[in-house]
Amino acid sequence: MIRALFFDVFGTLVDWRTSVARESAATLRPLRHDLDWLAFAEAWRARYQPAMEAVRSGARPYVKLDVLHLENLEKILPEFGVSNLPASARVELTRRAWRKLDAWPDVVEGLRLLRQKVLIAPVSNGNISLMADLARHNGIVWDTILGAEIARDYKPSATVYDTACAAFDLPPQQCAMVAAHTGDLQAAAARGLKTVHVARPNENGQGKGEAAPSAPMNLAVRDLLELASVLPS
């Protein structure tokens, strides 16, 4: 009996790669920069896990993902030959690139249907204000925003999943993590949550994404519409 669904966001609900590329181009092209925008988005994203690891390991205190995204941008700009971007423009680019991410086509309707059955919340590494902006950008209605900022740590740390279940007063067996990433789901399963894998075969480019989980899951679905059709009320 599932009473709450927790959603990974980057990659699972939103197509970060093409959205970050588009918004980066829209910001930097007028400043006469002409980059390989998809490669730029991928390089930015590639800094994501190492940056969070510093927090997870305890090497630095929790900071919001917005802060890590800005730091990561400042690391990759020289790699792409961009050396003259003022601080305010770097902040604005970070904000714009990561807050206008488009949802995959099934997501908005899928979440609307799922919310008729259970509580729904993002359990993302993104901070609250970022999640709120993404929800508005796409027209998503959450019951609330949970995740890294509530737990003050990053997935796959156990406390992020534990804190999410506790916020809804639910035992982990009544909660399911929904993600397109096997590692996220394995970490949730280790805390007692149920697991739902969503296929996002093109997350990192054509054919570069998890079309299927690489470990056993409670459920694997094609998209959120399929999940809405099979989830008991």
Added chain:
Amino acid sequence: MIRALFFDVFGTLVDWRTSVARESAATLRPLRHDLDWLAFAEAWRARYQPAMEAVRSGARPYVKLDVLHLENLEKILPEFGVSNLPASARVELTRRAWRKLDAWPDVVEGLRLLRQKVLIAPVSNGNISLMADLARHNGIVWDTILGAEIARDYKPSATVYDTACAAFDLPPQQCAMVAAHTGDLQAAAARGLKTVHVARPNENGQGKGEAAPSAPMNLAVRDLLELASVLPS
């Protein structure tokens, strides 16, 4: 320039008094209890501030308001001559009484209009799961749920207001607290937030509520529809 509105909930958005009375009656009448239900609701609520004060003072660690509501119920039941209620029924009564609170008539439409202009979130002493249930009961859409559980302290402690602003990455001057209680608003003002008083003249019974603030506020309105009409986009 206001970019987020934070809402007190009990009394400001929902009529706890008649709702708790109704739900208590619906739960206890079938068990052959016949109380003064409004007096019962008022007695339950009267234990609210002293219970939170134990957390605010540091005498006990943060516990969710659900826990305080249950403890307070257990204190007042003997006062009303109810001595035979099993533990499971006390938990169920607490849940039912405080999660089916009806919004005042202006609230749902007022919040819908306000959300077209700014970010909106409850900044209540109620815990996240309680706020999520109240939102569903009334059809309210929040950007997220903030408040006591995020700050792990109770209003009017400064950290509750500070934590809410920080969650939206906003300076306090761009946030307004909306409440029917002068004390809550004064505490918010002390942290730099703007203040909006909403008249709820009958919160504690006919003519027993704040029809007007008892200290200066940035704005005082009749209801949320008036606030929606005067708030700049």
